[in-house]
Amino acid sequence: MxxxxxxxxxxxxxxxxxxxxxxxxxxxxxxxxxxxxxxxxxxxxxxxxxxxxxxxxxxxxxxxxxxxxxxxxxxxxxxxxxEDLAREPRGRLRLHASQTVASYWLPPRLVALRDLHPGIELRLTVGNTTQVADAVAEGAADIGLVEGEVAHGGLHLQVVARDRLVLVMAADHPWAGLTEAPLAQLAACPWVLREPGSGTRSAFEHWLAGQGLSVADLPETLDLPSNEAVLSAVAASRRLAALSLRAVETAAAAGRIRSLPLPGAERPFSLLTDPRRHRTRAMQALIGLLAG
Structure with missing residues (x-):
């Protein structure tokens, strides 16, 4: 064989x-x-x-x-x-990142890494937080980047950035002119949610629990598998959503949607590694850049 x-x-x-x-x-x-x-x-x-x-x-x-x-x-x-025996960091780095991290936070940092170390070959796979953690634990990824809670206790987790969720609605929604989210009315509204397993969904469920609510208390929900899908659905309806501030900035600037802060809905972006695996110079270079 x-x-x-x-x-x-x-x-x-x-x-x-x-x-x-x-x-x-x-x-x-x-x-x-x-x-x-x-x-x-x-x-x-x-x-x-x-x-x-x-x-x-x-x-x-x-x-x-x-x-x-x-x-x-x-x-x-x-x-x-x-390959790591060479002085200059080089070789392949297999990265798995959750959607929000991969789409809005990670790309300029990967460009910076390649500018500093052109010998590093980057392979980025995008999934939700659960899929990313599984990939690191199973050895399919060298480094994972997530924005949700991680169930794999054997992985090393390092916070590298902060993010927060905002309430998202269509530009012509009745709440679009408000400056604060009417929290007491949230449970009476239809919602569009990210899929179970995503960091955004996990963070929103955690925030709802702090309000004494759960997803089951929302009268009508629709699960969609990406930030852009959620934004499109919200922009064309009277539904609400909770997404990363980073994910809605472009749509908000274009006037497609409006967003309001959700008090206390902060969350970390975390870097995942398996402490049992060899940490190459390429890995050290990326971790140093992301955590710096």
Whole structure:
């Protein structure tokens, strides 16, 4: 079994398609098929079933995916350790960040890192807070950046910035001319919320609890998976939302929405690392920039 065979297996397994995997890998379809066949023959196990022109993972193939991914993650870590022997920080950094952090806070800092250390290759994946923490804990990410509470107790958490939620409404909403949010009326209004698992949703639920409320107390809610989706829904309706101040600044400046402060709705932006993993010079350079 070789690392190349594992890479090919994962590419096919993730796409359930030999041709598409071959295109991504820059290989011929016959080379990909041969690698899968050799892997199956060497270990006497069928990883895929051929169903007409399609292929689907077998039960054995599904079980093997997690192990194959873990081996490749460890191989990539070993490669980064070797690359880290150079004086200048270099090598790959796999970053996973929650949407608000990735869209509004992180980009200028990544530009600054590349300007300082052009030998560092950055790979950014965006997800919600739960997905980011899982990626760091499972070794799929070197560094995570989130704005919500983290359930993985084995991770090291470092606060690197502060943020706050604001109440968001359409520019022609009846409350648009107010200077303070009418907190006593919030439970009587329909809402658009970020999806469960997002840092924004977690922070809003925590803030609601401080008001003696929960999401279940809101009369009508709609869950959407991104800040922009929530903003679009709010701008076209009488619904309310709670989003990061950073996420609404552009829409507010354009006159699409209005926002009001939510008292006490502050939250941290936190950097996540796994203390069991080697901290490369590239990681140290980024952490120093973000925490500085």
């Amino acid at each position: 070789t690392l190349e065979q594992l890479r090919i297996f994962l590419a096919v397994a993730e796409r359930q398609h030999v041709t598409r995997a071959a295109e991504v890998l820059g290989l011929t379809q016959s080379a990909v098929s041969a690698a899968i066949s050799a892997l199956e023959a060497r270990h006497g196990v069928r990883l895929f079933d051929r169903v007409g022109r399609r292929i689907v993972l077998t039960e054995a193939g599904t079980a093997f995916m997690a192990e194959a991914r873990a081996v490749l993650d460890r191989a990539e870590t070993a490669e980064m350790v070797l």
